[in-house]
Amino acid sequence: KNEVEQSPQNLTAQEGEFITINCSYSVGIGALHWLQQHPGGGIVSLFMLSSGKKKHGRLIATINIQEKHSSLHITASHPRDSAVYICAVTGTASKLTFGTGTRLQVTL
């Protein structure tokens, strides 16, 4: 069993839909990161959080430390949101332990 599990693995949505991607982890963490990777490779850090909730534009990330669970929400999804979304955690060092990723496709 991976230390960081994501669901779903693949997600297709229509433009405008509300999207939720889930992440569960089994290790103690220093912080949890949500990353976005577009086709072609580059990775962008979306959020880093260790408690509560963060919002940036149409993106919202929440974390429940007791339940070891985080969610990434996308409101009013758009085709340009199509990408792989990766959950990753750090422990007491800066090394990232990655989830398996969620491939999101938003269609018109």
Add this chain to the structure above:
Amino acid sequence: DAMVIQNPRYQVTQFGKPVTLSCSQTLNHNVMYWYQQKSSQAPKLLFHYYDKDFNNEADTPDNFQSRRPNTSFCFLDIRSPGLGDAAMYLCATSRGGGRAFQETQYFGPGTRLLVL
């Protein structure tokens, strides 16, 4: 804009021919990381530098080496590339303050390596 730059974006090399990938950053960050990402897999940390201190992951093959001549630049050297080393190589940086485990990592665009 402050950023992480990787050159080249695409690199083709021959089996066994040494290759060097380059990463530079204008963020003045203390920590620089090298990740290997194979198709449809999560990135895998190869090693990182905290300032001049080199930290190798236990399962990184000896075929992979790194140099950091100054704060801005970091190089990944693959001494004898094999077909299994074909991958995307990602460089990342983080500030490297007192709580490095709670810092954002900034990634470069990656170098895609093809081994013929």
